[in-house]
Amino acid sequence: MTELQWDRLLGIRTIGRDDSHSDQYRYPYEPTPYSVLERLAEADYIGKKNVLLDYGCGKGRVSFFLSYQCRCKSVGIEYDDRIYAAAVKNKENAVFGNKVEFVHTKAEAFEIKEADRIFFFNPFSVEILKSVMGRIRESWYENQRRILLFFYYIQDDYMAYLMTLDEVTFLDEIDCRDLFEGANPRERIMVFELG
Numbered sequence: 001m002t003e004l005q006w007d008r009l010l011g012i013r014t015i016g017r018d019d020s021h022s023d024q025y026r027y028p029y030e031p032t033p034y035s036v037l038e039r040l041a042e043a044d045y046i047g048k049k050n051v052l053l054d055y056g057c058g059k060g061r062v063s064f065f066l067s068y069q070c071r072c073k074s075v076g077i078e079y080d081d082r083i084y085a086a087a088v089k090n091k092e093n094a095v096f097g098n099k100v101e102f103v104h105t106k107a108e109a110f111e112i113k114e115a116d117r118i119f120f121f122n123p124f125s126v127e128i129l130k131s132v133m134g135r136i137r138e139s140w141y142e143n144q145r146r147i148l149l150f151f152y153y154i155q156d157d158y159m160a161y162l163m164t165l166d167e168v169t170f171l172d173e174i175d176c177r178d179l180f181e182g183a184n185p186r187e188r189i190m191v192f193e194l195g
Contacts, residue, residue, distance in 0.1 A: 003015055012064050033112050059090055077130065114143075115147070149162075
């Protein structure tokens with residue numbers, strides 16, 4: 001299916017990039033391609049008992065799609081007022097919108113309670129990632145559970161930082177290069193495990 005067909009099926013509007021509030025720490029809104037999300041869903045790491053957290057959720061595409069495909073509960077974190085409002089509006093008509101919630105806050109301020117699957121598509125700088133990972137690790141120490149971290153189109157500085165964390169281990173690479181022209185080596189989802 002095309003991007004537009006998926007949006008229509010899910011009852012949402014998520015197409016298009018938005019650079020209006022990006023800066024050196026928080027990056028533009030750009031939806032994760034549905035073909036990549038299909039590949040993640042097919043990897044069978046997310047199921048109906050999982051709670052997915054999507055940092056920099058934008059208009060909610062990851063949350064709606066994975067709740068639909070994997071039947072998981074999903075929480076999207078978004079700091080941009082206007083884009084957050086678009087996610088909330090999408091929830092009104094979305095298929096499986098009842099399994100999705102959105103929180104309007106900065107990523108580093110969000111307190112993680114039950115999430116055990118966490119998705120990143122380069123939403124922010126490595127400096128913010130360090131704060132976020134501190135929150136994730138705190139949550140794990142308070143409630144030890146298997147937490148999987150999914151990094152799509154991972155930046156080199158993210159990768160270098162993750163390799164320094166004792167609690168985090170590399171688990172898998174979901175190759176997505178065949179989905180796009182050019183065989184870009186960054187077209188992959190890196191899967192890490194916490195614990």
